[in-house]
Amino acid sequence: MRTPKILIRLAVLLITAAGVLFAGIIYEGNEYTETMMPYSYSGSNENFIVISGSIDNYNSSRLSIFEINGVNMNNSSELPAAEDGKKYFIHLKGQNKNASFSVSGINDWSVEQPLDTTAIILPFTKTGEGRYFFSANQQIASVSSSGMDTLLINESDYTNLSSTELPESVEGHYYIYYRATSASAQMKLQPFGIPPAPDIDTTEIAVPYTKTGAGKHYFSTTDNIGSLTSVNMDTLLINNRVFSNQTVTDLPEKEEGYYYIYYSASLSTAAMMIEFPAEPEPEVPEFIHYNGNDYTVKMMPYSYRGNTEYYIAVSGTISSYSSNALNIFEINGVNMNNASGLPDPEDGKKYFIHFKGARGNSTINIDGINDWSTLEDPAPIDTVTIDLPFTVNGAGEYYYSTTNALDSLSSSSVDELLVNRVDLSNQNTSNIPPAINGVYYIYYRSSLPSATASFYLPKPVEKDTLEVGIPYRASGSGKYYFSTGEDLYSVSSENMDTLLINDQDYTNLTITSLPPDINGKYYIYYSASQQTANMSLGAAPPDTVSIHLPFTKTGSGEQYYVTAEEIGEISSSGMLALDINGIDFKNRTSNDLPEKINGNYYIYYHAVNSDAAMTLQKTPENPEIINWNGNDYSFIEMPWSYIGSSVTRVYTYGKITSFNTNNFITSLEINGQSYTVNQTHTDPPASIDQKYFITITPKNHKGEFEIDGETKKFVYKLNIKVLLEGAL
Secondary structure (H helix, E strand, O other): OOOOOOOOOEOOOOEEOOEEOOOEEEEOOEEEEEOOOOEEEEOOOEEEEEEEEEEEEEEEEOEEEEEEOOEEHHHOOOOOOOEOOOEEEEEEEEOOOOOEEEEEEEEOOOOOOOOOEEEOOOOEEEEOOEEEEEEEOOOEEEEEEEOOOEEEEOOEEOOOOEEOOOOOOEOOEEEEEEEEOOOOOEEEEEEOOOOOOOOOOOEEOOOOEEEEOOEEEEEEEOOOOOEEEEEOOOEEEEOOEEOOOOEEOOOOOOEOOEEEEEEEEOOOOOEEEEEOOOOOOOOOOOEEEEOOEEEEEOOOOEEEEOOOEEEEEEEEEEEEEEEEOEEEEEEOOEEHHHOOOOOOOEOOOEEEEEEEEOOOOOEEEEEEEEOOOOOOOOOOOOOEEOOOOEEEEOOEEEEEEEOOOOOEEEEEOOOEEEEOOEEOOOOEEOOOOOOEOOEEEEEEEEOOOOOEEEEEOOOOOEOOOEEOOOOEEEEOOEEEEEEEOOOOOEEEEEOOOEEEEOOEEOOOOEEOOOOOOEOOEEEEEEEEOOOOOEEEEEOOOOOOEEOOOOEEEEOOEEEEEEEOOOOOEEEEEOOOEEEEOOEEOOOOEEOOOOOOEOOEEEEEEEEOOOOOEEEEEOOOOOOOEEEEOOEEEEEOOOOEEEEEOOOEEEEEOOEEEEEEEOOOEEEEEEOOEEEOOOOEEOOOOOOEOOEEEEEEEEOOOOEEEEEEEEOOOOOOOOOEOOOOOOOO
């Protein structure tokens, strides 16, 4: 029997506002495009496709290459066995343009999972005969079994043995397959236990929180935790689950409203960083009703060409706009054909735009910065911006705001004291609510002359000089002294008050020009009053690998890369550290890259998880003319309209929302699929290599065609699909 060679499901994704439009699977060294049945092909181009499900029939003619799952079908009359039970990988190449292939059947892309899987909580014991599937999201410390026929944990065999060596979890879960025919069979799963209580009391902390260095500590917090990162730890437990040396967002449930954290480290370079949950992306509606009409929400930049009447809404800051030959052009009810400037936005950010072109080549273009977030706690007109520390005394009613790091406050004899809508009247507390978009809004009201309220910054902490290794990172407020005897290649810092290296100022800089060492050492003074402050000390990149874009790196490891090419976008997940020219890009997606250093980007990659991934994108160029199926197609940007009598072939890419023709069009084809004329369609076909090839055949000069949507450049991302199939 042939061994399937489907090692990795590598999805090359075209990301649009609507989601995923295209994917591929790597099989025996080639990328096969996922395709739905029925499917047909003609011509001489070489194609690699994959279908999944049951094939009813297939036909081929004049193919120089015709392989299914590696079998030469030009010499075979029967289908080979499906890969993974359902998949057929088809490699085609026609002898000439008259070559053809077609296949039809029932599509099935589902992934079979055991239906009777039972979630368990450790410790757990199972005895007796039977066949079961279990799953656990706790870290398993040990397993023991006896009298079993089969015991698999994440596909590793633990039949009739005792072990503390467990496989890695699959997305935070252990999947257990239990099969026994003996009544005396037994399986025991044990969790890690919390270590014995140390001689120090548990310390209550507030999120965000960072702990570094060697030692054993117990912490607790009632705050919500959004993400946790730890490095160089011996043990890190949160509510009895192990989180040593990893970056996670999947935290256990609180125990009676608390997270209990055990921190144990023997290395001075150990660190634990706890962050708030990320703020959710603002919800963007599809339509907004304004002045009796429904306006379709659009993102800037936006452009349109044609003579159809539209109502659209944008939100944010408009940097520029232009129009040509519009019969109707209104923004927020103002006639822009007679206006020289933008009207005030509605709700502080929104512009409702009504337009209609006078002819087919009428245009409108709008550019700017999108912002669909909800305005929270807008400061009243008489709000006073303050710097901390700050004290207010006596009777009165005041509104204040500050962008400083508010650490604690004290108040007495006040009628009401609110911080970001939370009542903190007549308290001495460091339990401060989170900032709103980086701002604290304070409302003070008192009828007594003796009232007072004071607001404080975090207390700077000075520590003895700490010897560190390179690379090294520090963040948060405080005052620290570091030293290192290792080679220092680069330094970057943000939101610092002072950063000195051998008495030279490097505050809020990214630079590779460092001062001379002092007797073989660098002495660093770190001073910051803001929690957002950070410093990164970079090592000289030995064994740096030169790369070309696009580039993807996955899995655990530590590596330096360099490229002189322009990086359009960086995305990463599951990382311990990812720096580009000293700037942190760990576990996020961004197209805001730092300046090059000596004409290069220097990338530091560090991960301990097998599912870690980094992708560097370079925006592909898209030619103005592409030959497809023997014809040349010219590139267009949506929205686009056509009027004329000549057969026209164009192509585009992105998200098609609708297209239509009038009755003077003989035929309309998109990617070889015919569409009924004189109708509006919202069902574009599957893309071909992420593109849409459009052929318009008019009856006469009155033929019209319009297509609406958003043209987006390609973004490729890596998606690794992990399948766990139970043993039967």
